Amino acid sequence: MRVRNISVIGSSGIISDDVKELAEAVGKYIGESTFNLVCGGRDGVMEAVCRGMSTVKGKKGSIIGILPGYDFDGANSFCEVVIPTGIGYARNSIVANSGDIVIIIAGATGTLTEAAFAWSYNKPLVAMVKSGGIAKELAGKVLDYRSTVPVYTCETIDELDFTVKKIINENKDEQI
């Protein structure tokens, strides 16, 4: 039976200690939930969220990295399932569409492609607003005519938990 996915999108490369700590806490939260984690499989926010989830003993979901390149070793060391797509950054569309819910942490234009894809695919989006970047920019906004529900804004893991439960509850008759 399918385990639902939370996709986490955010900055690659070097990130601040605050963002790292937040991403790890989000990963830990996902590990304690019943969701798989889907992400781009690389460094920065992706690595931090994978590391956070990996610390949870007896977790139900899997840690999944969807890579742009062809090699398994492009993945951070916390991914359990590595899918080396070989399709470059077009893989951002796959990361966005694979989430039942998509969480934004910090991020630049790569993250923006994923958030915009997620919106156009009618995915519920949650912005961890204190992380800055694309998360801060999109929090609370209606991105276009496709939906009237804005990007959810969360400051804490408690608020994230509340929002995730609300999203699931509102969609319980649908596929999610």
Place this chain on the structure above:
Amino acid sequence: MRVRNISVIGSSGIISDDVKELAEAVGKYIGESTFNLVCGGRDGVMEAVCRGMSTVKGKKGSIIGILPGYDFDGANSFCEVVIPTGIGYARNSIVANSGDIVIIIAGATGTLTEAAFAWSYNKPLVAMVKSGGIAKELAGKVLDYRSTVPVYTCETIDELDFTVKKIINENKDEQI
């Protein structure tokens, strides 16, 4: 020998008369230049820009539609070269990367994925600011750390011509 490409990205579906007129004028401008036109091949801004280019007798470049689906007949009737990718909206990455220059006309989140891809691929971006939508939103902005050159802002075809020549001149030693 390769003919350089201008990618035009913008709204699908129903567009206002003003946006349609502007998109046709941009298409006519490209037809009178030495560039190919690359776009998503469908309706709305894409159709209008293709129609505009198709009116230019003796044009040098081709009118190219890169479709999301598998069927040739998903293209508007002004495309001369149709590439039915079958890869869905991941094709937005291809449209963005195929431009030596990328022009934004109006647009919603689909266009935003293309603009954000174009920026992350270091493509010069030009926003036809009066068309509203994503063009207006991004005009004059630096989207992230990858470049210090903002999205160029143009109000008229004369300004577009000036900007295109400036971009080519500044990049003449490079691939573009």
Place this chain on the structure above:
Amino acid sequence: MRVRNISVIGSSGIISDDVKELAEAVGKYIGESTFNLVCGGRDGVMEAVCRGMSTVKGKKGSIIGILPGYDFDGANSFCEVVIPTGIGYARNSIVANSGDIVIIIAGATGTLTEAAFAWSYNKPLVAMVKSGGIAKELAGKVLDYRSTVPVYTCETIDELDFTVKKIINENKDEQI
């Protein structure tokens, strides 16, 4: 830490009872090993191999379906991780490249694209020869100049086990 993947490629649609039984046995074998199962996530051989793996209590790996379309519910009911790529049959390249080892069971031209991709990506290929189709056609063959090691031929699960261990042993210093 990454769990290694075995990709299974083969017929979609209606399959014979013999092929179904074989695919289920292969799935059970993978479930009893330390590998993830990656497949196209749909019906036919894909569903049978997923069903077989799902019967193994306490299995280590995950059952992963990489779909061509955008919807989660295109997956068979035994997939635990569903990645709806939305990129159509270009996803066959991803299924092929995601395997540390690729096993062929029956199959037609869709499977042939995956086997040929796997070969061109230097993946070890194993054909369950008695299943017929592409498996029978490619068993024991050198497909082109890229390698001198032919497609491995197996008749039984015991032979599959022997072959998988041999492949891992020979590649133990490499990424696999």
Place this chain on the structure above:
Amino acid sequence: MRVRNISVIGSSGIISDDVKELAEAVGKYIGESTFNLVCGGRDGVMEAVCRGMSTVKGKKGSIIGILPGYDFDGANSFCEVVIPTGIGYARNSIVANSGDIVIIIAGATGTLTEAAFAWSYNKPLVAMVKSGGIAKELAGKVLDYRSTVPVYTCETIDELDFTVKKIINENKDEQI
């Protein structure tokens, strides 16, 4: 108005003088027809067919290269329209699906992925049988249950011309 496409698929890298001569003749034939040429845009058969078409003065169609990588300069120097997809060898699916007709010249497993995709997408396939490789292997064969019309076999440009006209004539009420 759309110009119909002929996709040519075949060996990359070093090719024999005989294959080069044949590929150039096929390119010249396409240049003298009313079709665009779509190919993978690189060296070997792709370069030879582009070169052949480029020698035709006043040709109607365009020479189009669909590249795996992100850079324009991965294309051979005879391509007029370059689409740098960035999606790696998943672009083989696009090359196959973009042809109203698909011609095979020589080829190894990369070409095999394209031929098998073309068959599964119901594209008419023509094998230039004397070029060897995949062309020789598939000539005259029915590849699977999807069609009863075998891969057409041609030895000469005259036979190719006859076959192309026959295909168009038989499909004249359809999209092709």
